[in-house]
Amino acid sequence: xxxxxxxxxxxxxxxxxxxxxxxxxxxxxxxxxxxxxxxxxxxxxxxxxxxxxxxxxxxxxxxxxxxxxxxxxxxxxxxxxxxxxxxxxxxxxxxxxxxxxxxxxxxxxxxxxxxxxxxxxxxxxxxxxxxxxxxxxxxxxxxxxxxxxxxxxxxxxxxxxxxxxxxxxxxxxxxxxxxxxxxxxxxxxxxxxxxxxxxxxxxxxxxxxxxxxxxxxxxxxxxxxxxxxxxxxxxxx
Ligand SMILES: [Zn+2]
Numbered sequence: 001x002x003x004x005x006x007x008x009x010x011x012x013x014x015x016x017x018x019x020x021x022x023x024x025x026x027x028x029x030x031x032x033x034x035x036x037x038x039x040x041x042x043x044x045x046x047x048x049x050x051x052x053x054x055x056x057x058x059x060x061x062x063x064x065x066x067x068x069x070x071x072x073x074x075x076x077x078x079x080x081x082x083x084x085x086x087x088x089x090x091x092x093x094x095x096x097x098x099x100x101x102x103x104x105x106x107x108x109x110x111x112x113x114x115x116x117x118x119x120x121x122x123x124x125x126x127x128x129x130x131x132x133x134x135x136x137x138x139x140x141x142x143x144x145x146x147x148x149x150x151x152x153x154x155x156x157x158x159x160x161x162x163x164x165x166x167x168x169x170x171x172x173x174x175x176x177x178x179x180x181x182x183x184x185x186x187x188x189x190x191x192x193x194x195x196x197x198x199x200x201x202x203x204x205x206x207x208x209x210x211x212x213x214x215x216x217x218x219x220x221x222x223x224x225x226x227x228x229x230x231x232x233x234x235x236x237x
Contacts, residue, residue: 025154026161027200029069033165034196035219037061038189039226041173045182046227047234054181058173062166070159077151087141088133095132102136103128109139168192186223193219 040061044054095102103124110120127135137143169189176184193215201211 022153022157023200023203025073025157027196029158029161030165030196031193031200031215032069033062033065033162034168034189034192035222036065037166038169038185038219039222041169041185042182042223043226043230045173045185046230049234051178051181055170055174058166058170062163062170065166066159066162069162070155073158074151074155077154081151084141084143087143088137091136091141092133095136099132102132106135106139165192165196182227186227189223190216190219 037058041054041058044057049057103121106124106128107117107121110123111117115123124135127139169185169192172188173181173185194212197212197215198208200215201208204211
């Protein structure tokens with residue numbers, strides 16, 4: 001009865017969980033930190049604000065962004081953990097109340113993956129003999145030990161990497177000469193983004209060029225729009 005719907009949902013979950021991990025959280029955090037803080041700095045600077053206002057805005061953006069990343073990641077990972085726990089509890093109950101149906105359920109999954117019926121049933125039986133719940137969690141629900149979510153760890157990773165990313169344009173703004181601040185922050189932030197995109201693509205085993213282009217495109221867009229808004233609303237220089 002639940003075979004098909006569970007499988008399709010499980011495939012989506014499997015796909016998603018592969019990308020969840022500290023590396024993804026760290027890269028996302030650093031990327032967000034660079035893009036949002038450099039955009040903020042450029043927006044405020046383009047409005048002809050004083051250097052002190054620019055740096056205060058950047059620092060406030062750093063703190064606000066880090067907290068927002070931590071909260072967002074905590075909530076998202078916690079709710080994923082809740083879902084996994086509920087799925088496991090339901091599975092445990094099903095295994096106790098209707099083991100025969102659970103065997104055919106798992107058999108059906110292996111048949112769909114390409115085993116013939118006899119072998120599929122044999123595999124299902126042997127795996128369930130070893131650890132029935134584990135076999136169902138992995139192959140039916142797509143929950144592996146690796147995807148066991150740790151909300152606090154994810155929250156801290158996101159916040160720290162956001163701070164690391166946001167600190168770069170802030171430091172550059174602090175060091176750069178007043179007159180060229182927008183240009184210097186813009187160019188260095190792009191360099192940071194390209195380096196981060198390349199690093200992420202390299203560690204993730206994906207194409208470096210595509211990763212860099214993707215990251216750079218969104219970075220340029222964010223900075224250009226924010227700087228434009230700052231110019232529109234700022235006092236004429
Ligand atoms: Zn099951």
